[in-house]
Amino acid sequence: MIARLTRIATRLVAPLLALGMIATPAAAQPVTVTDLAGRTVALPGPAKRIVLAQGRQLNGLGLLHPDPISLLAGWGSDHKRQNPDAYARYAAKFPAIETLPTVGDGGTQDGFSFEKAVSLAPDLVILSQSLAGSRHGPGDLVSRFEAAGITVAVVDFYLQPLRDTVPSLRVLGKLIGREEQAEAYIRFYEERRERLASRVRGIERPSVFMHAHAGGFDCCQSPGKGTFDDFITLAGGRNIAASILPGATGQISLEQLLAADPAVYVATGGVHLARRGGLVLGLGVSPEEGARSFATLIASPGISALSAVRNGRAYGLWQLFNDTPLHIVAIEALAKWIHPERFADLDPQATLNEIQARFSAIPLDGTLWIDGTARIRP
Template sequence: MIASPAQLLMRLLLAAAVLLSALASPARAEPVTVTDLLGRSVTLPAPAKRIVLAQGRQLNALGLIHPDPISLLAGWGADHRRQNPDAYARYLAKFPAIESVPTVGDGGTQDGFSFEKAVSLSPDLVILSRSLAGTRRGPGDLVERFEAAGIKVAVVDFFLQPMRDTLPSLRILGKLIGHEERAQAYIRFYEERRRLIEERLRGAERPSVFMHAHAGGYDCCQTPGKGTFDDFISAAGGHNIAAAILPGATGQISLEQLLAADPAIYVATGGTHLAKLDGLVLGLGVSRETAAHSFVALLGRPGLAALAAVRNRRAYGLWHLFNDNPLHIVAIERLAKWFHPDRFADVDPQATLDEISNRFSAIPLDGALWVAGPGQAKP
């Protein structure tokens, strides 16, 4: 039987009503499940909207995979503002709400973290680093305490073993906050740059390298041992002389030990936190003139000036806060170009940084993040 025009009209109106009803109803959020760095299965009923970031410095990672990471924070560690004031200033300018995010302690150690304050904020997720989860000294109790309080917790890390843990951590964060595609885009970019570096380094000899951490601000010489920046030096085709001397991730060697080792390449790390200590000043918003002036002053200090690396114009400066930060792929590229200039003549770390700034970062990544000594090729 053929429907009448009135019946057809009624059917169309009913179909439209059903469609409008479906469009008006919010899509049901699907549960998300990840396996964190401790091998724990973590399931949320929906992507996290209220996160306690126990180590505030992990905002550096969130800011690469979410356009407004501050909107996700129910609370965070105060270490970001203390350690990374140049980045904090940029977040404040773009996201003024950062000023009102409650803090849950310093975020650097379990002793400095307030479990009670974190619980009081009623987060739907707490993010811990490996060190806060206690893995340096065996299983910690923060994970168990949050679970006992009915609060979901996941462990990610960008510090202790960055070449092993960075990409899995980004995948975990991306899924937990509902930004898997954005996280995967950064991971693909990172892997492309990493493959290029590995290909260029095939068969290369490794020069001896000393990395002087927080250079000029403290007694000589703090340096990475195994892990952390040592991973970057190895990935860039160098040999970290301190890795065989120090038992842990970081430590200190004497100026006499450094002079005796006399490495082929000297790399200092610096930041805006060293400005008041007359150390090496690098960072977001720092001018190249400021960076160059502070580096010349550093290299002129007694002891350092006697290094063959300084005399041979193979002394460089690198932003310390590439550490504990997925931006470290830029640092590895920059180190590789210093260590093996012939193999990386056509590689431009500044272009890599600019692409990350334009495509991924929630804040602009401008400023002097590295510096070369006097008379050397400009960065």
């Protein structure tokens, strides 16, 4: 009797399967990509247990997956330390983040625990360019993971953002099975980037000084080549620190700044500067708090003497735009400040709103930039 019923069921189901009317679990398809280090990275299917060696790379992952925490086996603790405002939003929406194992700070190879990462049995470890290091250097993390039989991919949004953001998103999208989402963000990003580039070709470039972590430390830390310098260049400005500083960041004295007297002054800040009396910008920061800290900064000795401040061409920008694909919003803000007439129609807030609606796993509310017209509400 059972055998007869089985034969009948088979005769009924087989035609439906052939017509695609009954869904069957799709077999995971192998994934092969080329990462930023030029390495071929292969997985039997999309990654499900990822170790983010640098926790801050959640910034990119959270634009591609609606629940990026569900993909993580562990991560670097640098995200919570450096980006507490974003961390709070992830914790509110994805409480599992609070019990996610950490693998060290993730800022440097010395701060990263290779042993802890291996113990979590990940199917993929994601490294930044700085953590990956030289392929043949001592203590190279890529070689060590490969020797342990663990797949590694290198992506980066920090050192050369305009060069590496698109390929990094493409690599991540393929590795987690979110290729369509990655391509959608890439199209969104490239359309806005090309609009900026087409309008600044051949124009005069005003001098710009970017004061990093402004008000919280001795004046004046500034980006040299790469990172924010790329943003300034795409926005149609000339970063005065790029010709002075040999690396990605460095220190410029107040005397050097006053002598250069840039046409545009841009300070960067974050919630990490609240206790230091510096510029406070970021997710969850109110307009009043941002305006108050900005007013204090530009009234400080030395900074207040800059002609950019006197001429109303002083601005503030969230420091953490420097390591996320959200940076296209920062570049649009810079373009409006550097060339207000040429970019009068540009709306960075609308760009940010669209990213939040279409891509971001967390709310992106707060005060992420501020201009010279900001005033403290009574």
